[in-house]
Amino acid sequence: MTPIVIGSVPYLNGRPLMRWFTDTPEGRTSGVRVVEAVPSRLAQLLEANEIAAALVSSVELFRVPGLIHAPG
Numbered sequence: 434m435t436p437i438v439i440g441s442v443p444y445l446n447g448r449p450l451m452r453w454f455t456d457t458p459e460g461r462t463s464g465v466r467v468v469e470a471v472p473s474r475l476a477q478l479l480e481a482n483e484i485a486a487a488l489v490s491s492v493e494l495f496r497v498p499g500l501i502h503a504p505g
Contacts, residue, residue: 476497479497
């Protein structure tokens with residue numbers, strides 16, 4: 434099975450959102466891999482379709498056609 438790759442920032446504000454994937458046995462075997470990078474790099478990876486989702490600025494929704502946001 435090919436893992437789903439999601440991106441997060443390497444800062445404290447991103448930790449709570451990714452903790453389940455990185456710090457629990459269930460998360461580590463979920464098939465989701467977390468990549469950490471600075472926001473500008475995450476935006477590049479997202480635009481290149483190298484990651485499925487990422488914590489990026491809402492500005493990217495307007496800059497990159499086809500991106501959608503997670504509601505709520």
